[in-house]
Amino acid sequence: MKNLEELKKELEVVLKPYNIIVDEITTSKKGKYQFLTIVLDKVGGINLDEIVDATNIINPIVDKYDICDDSYILDVISKERGN
Numbered sequence: 001m002k003n004l005e006e007l008k009k010e011l012e013v014v015l016k017p018y019n020i021i022v023d024e025i026t027t028s029k030k031g032k033y034q035f036l037t038i039v040l041d042k043v044g045g046i047n048l049d050e051i052v053d054a055t056n057i058i059n060p061i062v063d064k065y066d067i068c069d070d071s072y073i074l075d076v077i078s079k080e081r082g083n
Helices: 002-018 048-064
Strands: 021-030 033-041 073-078
Touching (some): 033 048, 048 073
16 A cells, blocks of 8 residues: 555646646456556646546556566546536
């Protein structure tokens, strides 16, 4: 869990200039697949282009951390909004 906390802190720093908030980082296993899920948010909402741009920033940073023992799928998503 310490690596997740450190990863979140580093991502918060690099995404701050884009006003993107790192809401949550989790790992989970679904079937035979391991997922590293990063939930992003932004005041006023975050669009798909911003998610793609953030993923390109996030990906090399995540590679530096030894989060999962096995291979995993990086899943960068936006925070769900209520109606």
